[in-house]
Amino acid sequence: MIESSSFMKKTSSEYSISSHNNIHEASTFSSEHENGDQSLTISQIVIRSDFANETSERQAKIILERFNEGIKNSAFTDSPVLGRALSRLDISYFAMGHRNQIVELFDPRGQRFGTVYSADPTVEIKYLGSIAKTCRYFGAYGKHVLNVPSGHFAKAMTKNRPVIYGEGPHVIIDPTFEFDERYGFVNQQEPFINHSTINILRVPSGKVAKVWIGTQPQILESRREPYVFVDAQFKLVGDSSEGGEYFKNSSATFMEHGSIKRIIPHTGEVAITYNNGILTIIPTPKDGKPVIIDSPTHNFEGFIQTSLQTCLFPSKETKQQAIRDNKNATSDEVNLKIFQTRDSLRVGVVLVVAFRIVDPELALTKLGKEGIINHIENVSFADMGKAIQLSTLQEIMYFNDTKPSSSSTNETVHTIQDRVKSHLARDLSEYGIELARLQIETMKVLDTEIAKKLAGQSVTSAEFTTKQATLVKEYDIKTTEARLKAETDNIALEQRNKAIIAEAQAKLQSAQRQAEALIITANAQKKVQEMQGELFTKYPILAEIELAKIKSEALKNATLYITPQDAGNFMNSPLVYVDKLLGQQQQK
16 A cells, blocks of 8 residues: 555545545645635645654565555566576665566565566566665656655655655655655755745744735744645745845834734833724733734824833924024024023023823824924923013022922912923823923023123132031031040940949849858758757667767866765766766756
8 A cells, every 4th residue: 555645625624535446646735725714734734654663674665565566577586597687786775677667676685686587579677776775765657765854854746736745755656746856855944845835834933924825914923833824825025124034023013014013012102003094092912912903994103102201302303493494503592492581681491301191192182193292392491481581580590399299379389490380281281291390401591791790609609608518517526526525424434333333233142142151051050950859869879879979078178086985986887977976066
């Protein structure tokens, strides 16, 4: 059985395998195949080898069986004496020949072999040569063997239709089969494989691809599996400005392909679009996916920031316009906005305005994208000019507030800056814009003489401020020294008091310990006496012995005079004599 199969179109979503006598033709798709909503896969397009994982010996056997299927009379024999002997072949080679253009493979396995001899003049038997078993492609007369290397596809044609073979050996029985070994093998990892009407597209991570299917545009996002299209009208769009690069960065904030718009608004901005002329604001998507618009009448205009913006006025455009209006203008006239104070002095200012667009739809509807900055600049200078014209130079030079107050009213504001901020914040709120900050970045008096006087005053003021700062510093130093001395004395006194207290506590603790020792000694003596009493009571003989000790101690160092008449009694019983003598003394 031949391994290949043929897919023939029956309906728009159904294919069948056509077979005849167990011999199958190569797999093909009709060039009129329409993908519709179906998604083709590699397994549906690429013809897999059903014996790619067999051993080399088994593969050789299968190739011989399929290649020689249906052959009754072989053109080869392993008995050279019966035919025409041929040179011995290496075991890694096939022999290929034909009998009347019916091609046959023969595996001599290193043995002698030959072609069969036939006397019939109508029979042509011819040896076509040896073929390595690992040869990538060989064949003749409608029989072919294709060995696709690992990691590659093979692009071939059959019945003028494209086919693609997967890695491994294939046996193809097809008289219309065509394959060019020079260009037929292609690496599977190629990002784009095109073979006639078959297109395999691998979109790398972080990239997107623009393609056309007839007149319909598509933007293909990156995915693990490749995209497969079988369509003669398929076209992959390349960018000639990038050297024919097929893929675009998926992080691009805007991408357009035909009627498709792919938009990624970042945090702090929104996209401006017009759907049939109607303004449509697209905010940052919450799901983290690009916004896809597929409509030829839904146009993308650009992005507008909704985060805090800070601008310096006069703007660059205003400066360029001033130069165009007056080519002889001085640098002050170009770089500063000039106003006149109530006391008829000319001053030039540079404003810093910080704002955020809180209602993009309202701002764009009333001002347009290009008119927002111009409007903020114009109303800022209009309000500032009005405030300066109502104030003197002295009033203008001294104010410090920089943030607008939400509770400010016309009755409570007192400074120029407060007046300008309150009016400007109210004006901008009508256009969906919130004022965050207004400050005069630079102020310059254009009258030279007044400027010199102000400079002199500034020098005097600076000297006075310096002297005042020096005095304050000296006062702080002396105050600090006095405080340090007082703290040092307090620390020394505190340490002495702690030493006295510690000494007294030590003496008290020593006396307490001595008293406790005396109490312990007295208790011990009392306990000893109690124990002796109990012992003498229990054992009277011990009491007598102790009494004898006391008596002997009493007579120690004493002089005893014995009369002749008592000598006999003393000698007979000295203790009795002494007890009697002591008794007489106690009675006296």
